[in-house]
Amino acid sequence: MATTTPVAEARGITKRFGSTVALRGASIRVEAGQVHALVGRNGAGKSTLVSVLTGLRAPDEGEVAFGGEPAPRLADRAAWRRRVACVYQRSTIIPGLTVAENLFLNRYDRGRTGLIDWRTVHRRARELLETWSVDVDVRTPAGELDVERRQFVEIARALSFGARFVVLDEPTAQLDSAAIGRLFGRVDDLRRQGVAFLYISHHLHEVYELCDAVTVFRDARHVLTAPVAELSRSALVAAMTGDAAPGARRARGRPPGDAEVVLDVVGASLPGAYRDVSFRVRAGEVVGLAGAASSGRVAIAETVAGLRTAAAGAVLVAGSRPRPGSVPAALRAGVGFVPRDRHHQGLVPGMSVADNCTLTVPDRLGPAGFVDGRRRDAFARRMIANLAIKAPGPGTPVADLSGGNQQKVVLARALANDPRLLVLVDPTAGVDVRSKEFLLDKVEEVAGSGAGVLVASDELDDLRMCDRVLVVFQGRVVAEMTAGWHEHDLVAAMEGVDPDG
Numbered sequence: 190m191a192t193t194t195p196v197a198e199a200r201g202i203t204k205r206f207g208s209t210v211a212l213r214g215a216s217i218r219v220e221a222g223q224v225h226a227l228v229g230r231n232g233a234g235k236s237t238l239v240s241v242l243t244g245l246r247a248p249d250e251g252e253v254a255f256g257g258e259p260a261p262r263l264a265d266r267a268a269w270r271r272r273v274a275c276v277y278q279r280s281t282i283i284p285g286l287t288v289a290e291n292l293f294l295n296r297y298d299r300g301r302t303g304l305i306d307w308r309t310v311h312r313r314a315r316e317l318l319e320t321w322s323v324d325v326d327v328r329t330p331a332g333e334l335d336v337e338r339r340q341f342v343e344i345a346r347a348l349s350f351g352a353r354f355v356v357l358d359e360p361t362a363q364l365d366s367a368a369i370g371r372l373f374g375r376v377d378d379l380r381r382q383g384v385a386f387l388y389i390s391h392h393l394h395e396v397y398e399l400c401d402a403v404t405v406f407r408d409a410r411h412v413l414t415a416p417v418a419e420l421s422r423s424a425l426v427a428a429m430t431g432d433a434a435p436g437a438r439r440a441r442g443r444p445p446g447d448a449e450v451v452l453d454v455v456g457a458s459l460p461g462a463y464r465d466v467s468f469r470v471r472a473g474e475v476v477g478l479a480g481a482a483s484s485g486r487v488a489i490a491e492t493v494a495g496l497r498t499a500a501a502g503a504v505l506v507a508g509s510r511p512r513p514g515s516v517p518a519a520l521r522a523g524v525g526f527v528p529r530d531r532h533h534q535g536l537v538p539g540m541s542v543a544d545n546c547t548l549t550v551p552d553r554l555g556p557a558g559f560v561d562g563r564r565r566d567a568f569a570r571r572m573i574a575n576l577a578i579k580a581p582g583p584g585t586p587v588a589d590l591s592g593g594n595q596q597k598v599v600l601a602r603a604l605a606n607d608p609r610l611l612v613l614v615d616p617t618a619g620v621d622v623r624s625k626e627f628l629l630d631k632v633e634e635v636a637g638s639g640a641g642v643l644v645a646s647d648e649l650d651d652l653r654m655c656d657r658v659l660v661v662f663q664g665r666v667v668a669e670m671t672a673g674w675h676e677h678d679l680v681a682a683m684e685g686v687d688p689d690g
Contacts, residue, residue: 194257196221196354196385197242197273201251204237211237214251215411217387217404219354224376224386226396226417229406229429230621232591235389238406239356242387244269255354267350274347275356279532280339284332289314291331292346321345322378337368341375348384355379356387361395362619365481366647366684373399391621392648393422405429429622444473444656449507451523451610451641452493457502462488463664466502470610470641475632477655478645480683485664487529487614490645494526494612495519507609520549525608527599529615535599536587543569543583546601572601576631593624600628604635611635614645629654647683649676 197219204212212234219225229235240246242253244263253260261268282291289311298309314327323341331339340360347355357376361369376386376399388400396403397417405412405428412428452470457463463485470476478486491497493504498514511518519526528534536545546569547554553568555561569583576597580590587598596616603611613632617625633654636642644651652658660668660682668682 193220195219195254196223196256197387198254199238199242199248199251200254202238202241202248202253203250204241204246204248210409212241212248213409215406215409216251217242217411217414219385219387221353221385222380222383223402224380224388224400226388226390226400226403227406228390228393228396228403228425229412230593230623232408233406233429233621234409235406239275239358239387239389243273243275243356270347270350270352272352273354273356274344274350274352275358276340276343276347276360277358280336280343282331282334282339282343284330286331287327288318288325288329288331288334288342289327291342292317292327292349317345317349318342321348322375335368336363337371340372344375344379348379353383354385354387356389358389359391359619360388361390361392363482365483366680367481369395391619391625393425393622396425397422407431426622444471446471448472448474450505451507452643453503453505454489454493455503455505457489457492457499457504459488459492459497459499462497463661466661466666468659468666470643472609472639472641473636474657475636475642475644475655477652477658478643478661479647479652479658479679480661481647484661484683486645486647486661489661490612490614490643491528493519493610493643494524494528496528520606523606523609525549525603525606525611527596527603527611527613527616529618531592531596531599531619535602536595538586538588540587541584542573542578542580542587542590542598545587545598546572546583547605549602550605568605572605576601577627593620593627596620596624596628600631608640610641610643612643612645615648615651616644616646617648617651625650649679652679 195218200216202212202215215234215238217227217238227235241248244260247263255272292314293310297305299305311327318325318327323345325334325338325342334342344355360372364372380386390396400417402414403417403420403425404414407429448471450469451472454466454468457466466489478489480486488497492499495511495514495516495518503510506522506524509522511522543566547565551560554565566583573580573583578597578601579594587595590598617628620628629651632642644655646652656672658670658674658679659666660679662683662685670679
C-alpha cells in the first residue's frame with residue numbers, strides 16, 4: 190500500500206450529463222516525479238476526468254485532492270492554477286501577443302505610475318524560460334512559434350504559477366519524431382525535478398517509451414492501473430477494448446503489375462517542400478509515403494489532392510491532368526481526400542453529419558444545384574451505416590461526435606464521390622484503438638474494390654497495410670520498401686540514418 194502523499198488524486202468520481210454517465214466511480218493517483226499515462230478509447234471518460242482534475246467541472250460524486258488537501262472551490266481559479274495545469278492539443282497561447290505577454294498575461298509588473306514595466310516583464314520572462322531550459326526569444330510574437338516551442342512555452346507558463354502537476358493532452362499529435370524526442374527529454378528533465386505529468390495519448394508506443402505507470406478507462410469506468418514495465422502491450426490493448434488485442438493486419442493480394450495507373454507523379458518539385466518526386470499508384474494498390482511531418486510527405490499528398498501547386502513536374506490522375514492547385518479539379522478527376530487536420534481542414538463543425546458527408550457531391554442531391562433534404566439524408570444514412578458512425582441521425586451536429594466518429598465522417602465525405610484514388614494524410618491521428626482498426630480495415634476495403642490508395646503517415650500501423658512504402662526525407666524519396674519491411678529499417682530511413690553505418 191502506497192505511503193507517500195500523491196501530487197494529485199481523484200477518488201470515486203462520477204459525472205453525468207443528462208442521461209449520459211461520462212464517469213462512474215473513476216479514480217486515479219499520480220505521484221511526484223511520475224509520468225502517468227491515461228489511455229482509453231474515445232468516449233471512455235478521459236476528457237471528463239481532465240475537466241474535473243483541472244477544476245473546469247465539479248464531480249457529481251467523489252473528491253479531488255492535491256498533495257493530500259481537498260481541491261479548491263471551482264471559483265478560485267488562481268488556487269487551481271497553483272496546483273494543476275493542462276497543455277491541450279489545441280494551443281491556448283494567444284498568437285497576437287509576444288511570448289513574454291503570454292507568460293505573464295494579467296500578471297504584468299507595474300511601475301510607480303501604474304503603467305506596465307515591460308523591462309521587468311521581459312527580464313522575468315527570460316529568467317522563467319532559462320529556469321525550465323526553454324530557448325525562445327521572449328519578444329517573439331507567439332504566432333511565429335512552431336507547435337513544439339508553443340508547447341514548451343505553455344509548460345513554462347503553467348509552472349510559473351507554482352503548479353507541479355501538468356496534464357499533457359495528446360502533445361505529440363502535430364510533432365515530428367525529432368520534436369517528440371525533444372519533448373520527451375524535457376518531460377524527463379522536469380520529472381527529475383519533481384514535476385508530475387498526466388500523459389494522455391492514443392499512441393501506445395509513447396506510453397512504453399516515456400511513462401512510469403498507466404491507468405486505463407473504458408466505458409466511463411476505471412479498469413486498471415499498473416506499472417508500465419509490468420504490463421504487456423497486448424494486455425493494455427485488451428484492457429482498453431474489452432477483448433483480445435487486434436492481430437496483424439490481413440494480407441491482401443497485390444494488384445497485378447499491369448493494373449491501371451490511377452496516379453502518376455512525374456518529376457514534381459515544390460521549393461521548400463519536396464523536389465524531383467516521381468512514383469505511381471495502380472488500381473487496387475496501397476502506397477505509403479513515410480517520413481517526419483517536415484519531410485515533405487504531407488506536401489506531396491496535398492499536391493495530389495489539389496491543395497498545393499507543384500512548381501515543376503506533373504500529377505496525372507487516371508491519365509488526365511487536373512488543373513494544378515485546384516481541389517474541385519482533383520475531385521472531378523476522381524480524387525477523394527482525408528486531410529491531416531480534421532478540425533480545421535476536414536469538418537465544418539457548425540454543420541450536421543449529413544451536410545459534412547455530402548459536401549463533395551451536391552450534384553447527387555438535387556437538380557441545378559438545389560439540395561433535396563430527403564435525398565441528402567438518405568445518402569448520409571447509407572454512409573453512416575457503411576462506416577458505422579455513431580450518431581443519433583444525419584441531422585446530428587458533427588461537433589457532438591467523438592474524435593473517432595468525426596474522422597469517419599471525414600472518410601465518408603472522401604468516399605462519397607466513389608474515388609478512383611483515395612489520398613489520406615495521418616488518417617488515424619488522435620483516434621482510439623478500435624476506431625483506428627476500423628478505419629484501416631475500411632481503407633483496405635476501398636483498395637479491394639479497385640481504387641488506388643495513397644497514405645501519407647509516420648504511424649507504423651497506418652503503413653503496415655501498404656503494398657509499398659516510399660520513404661521521404663528532406664523532400665526526396667530516399668527508399669522504397671515492400672510489404673514485410675522491418676520496423677528498424679523503416680524508422681532508420683525516415684530519420685535519415687544508415688542502420689549499417
